[in-house]
Amino acid sequence: QVQLQQPGAELVRPGASVKLSCKASGYSFTSYWMNWVKQRPGQGLEWIGMIHPSDSETRLNQKFKDKATLTVDKSSSTAYMQLSSPTSEDSAVYYCASGRYDYFDYWGQGTTLTVSS
Amino acid sequence: DIVLTQSPASLAVSLGQRATISCRASESVDSYGNSFMHWYQQKPGQPPKLLIYRASNLESGIPARFSGSGSRTDFTLTINPVEADDVATYYCQQSNEDPFTFGSGTKLEIK
Numbered sequence: 001q002v003q004l005q006q007p008g009a010e011l012v013r014p015g016a017s018v019k020l021s022c023k024a025s026g027y028s029f030t031s032y033w034m035n036w037v038k039q040r041p042g043q044g045l046e047w048i049g050m051i052h053p054s055d056s057e058t059r060l061n062q063k064f065k066d067k068a069t070l071t072v073d074k075s076s077s078t079a080y081m082q083l084s085s086p087t088s089e090d091s092a093v094y095y096c097a098s099g100r101y102d103y104f105d106y107w108g109q110g111t112t113l114t115v116s117s
Numbered sequence: 118d119i120v121l122t123q124s125p126a127s128l129a130v131s132l133g134q135r136a137t138i139s140c141r142a143s144e145s146v147d148s149y150g151n152s153f154m155h156w157y158q159q160k161p162g163q164p165p166k167l168l169i170y171r172a173s174n175l176e177s178g179i180p181a182r183f184s185g186s187g188s189r190t191d192f193t194l195t196i197n198p199v200e201a202d203d204v205a206t207y208y209c210q211q212s213n214e215d216p217f218t219f220g221s222g223t224k225l226e227i228k
Contacts (some may be wrong), residue, residue, distance in 0.1 A: 037165075045157075045165065045208055045219040061216035095164050102212030103155040103171070107164035 003027040004096050004108035013113050015085050020111050022079040022096030027106075028047065030054040030076040035104055036081045037095045048094075051079065086115045119143050123220035129228040138223045139148040140209035147188040151214035156185055156194045158205050158223075160205045168207075169194065201227060 005023040012018040022034065036048040049060035051070040058070050067090070069082040083090055094111050097104035120143040128137045146153045152172035157165035161188060167176045169185035172192060182203075184195045196203055209220040 044221050045210075047210075047217040047219065059215055063216070097164075099167075102153050103167060103210070104157075104165075104219075105167055105176070107166070110164055 002098070003105045004098060004106055006094075006096060006102055006108040006111045008109070009112045009114070012086050012117065013117050014087055014115055016114065017082055017084050019080050019082045020085060020094055020113070021079075022108050024077045024079065024098065027098070028087045029072075030074060032098045032105075034072065034079040035099065036068070036072075036079075036103075037097055038092045039095065039110075040092045048081070052078075053079065084114075086113070088115050091115045118216055119146065119214050119218050121209050121211060121218055123142075123207075123209060123223050123226045125223060126221070127224040127226065129226045130196075130199045132201060133198040135195060136137035136199050136203070136225055138194040138207050138209075138225075140192045140194070140220050141186075142190045142192070142211055144214075146211045146213035147189050148213055152188050152192070153211055155212065156183075157208045157210065158203075159203045159208065162175065165208060171189045176177045196225070199225070199227070 003025045003101050030053045033050045033052050035050040038046040051073040059087045066095045071080045097107040099105040122141045124139045133189040155171045156169040168179050168183050173185045186193050204221045206224045208222050
């Protein structure tokens, strides 16, 4: 079955970059877009961007253009999102979600990122 | 960016009754004969789950109690009849225009 495995939690100091991972299994990794979605505590969902693993074509929400970098490693079927210079505003749950171009079929359990010194 | 306004923000429905959630887009999300509006269910501590894609298509494995309708700027998610397991927050999402955006959510409770 389709699985998107994400670490449950990450702790990072303010200003230090962090790279979140999402390991896919149970489907053809290079056939579907991988999206990243942010959810702050008690808040709604915010789309960060997406990457197509076949050629690393990326679509990024301009709000995150200076914050997030999306990459993939096809050899390990893993998608990554690097967040630069994190602040308390970046503390949130980050989900990876795969799917066709426009909707998201499968979601990881999410990584809770805490930015704290 | 396309703004999605969901209403109501919360609703309480009796078991076995109908729940109706509205999502209004600030501009049309229709293109190429499709409505690029989708619905998700999120329970506490869990990731969202796709219910309906492209306005009215039921995702595989989702009970037929869930249905979606609408076009252009006005969309509706209907749950009929409501069951106890439906307690959750529901989100609409558009993908007609970059950046993709979500509604603010509707919290469903049992009366």
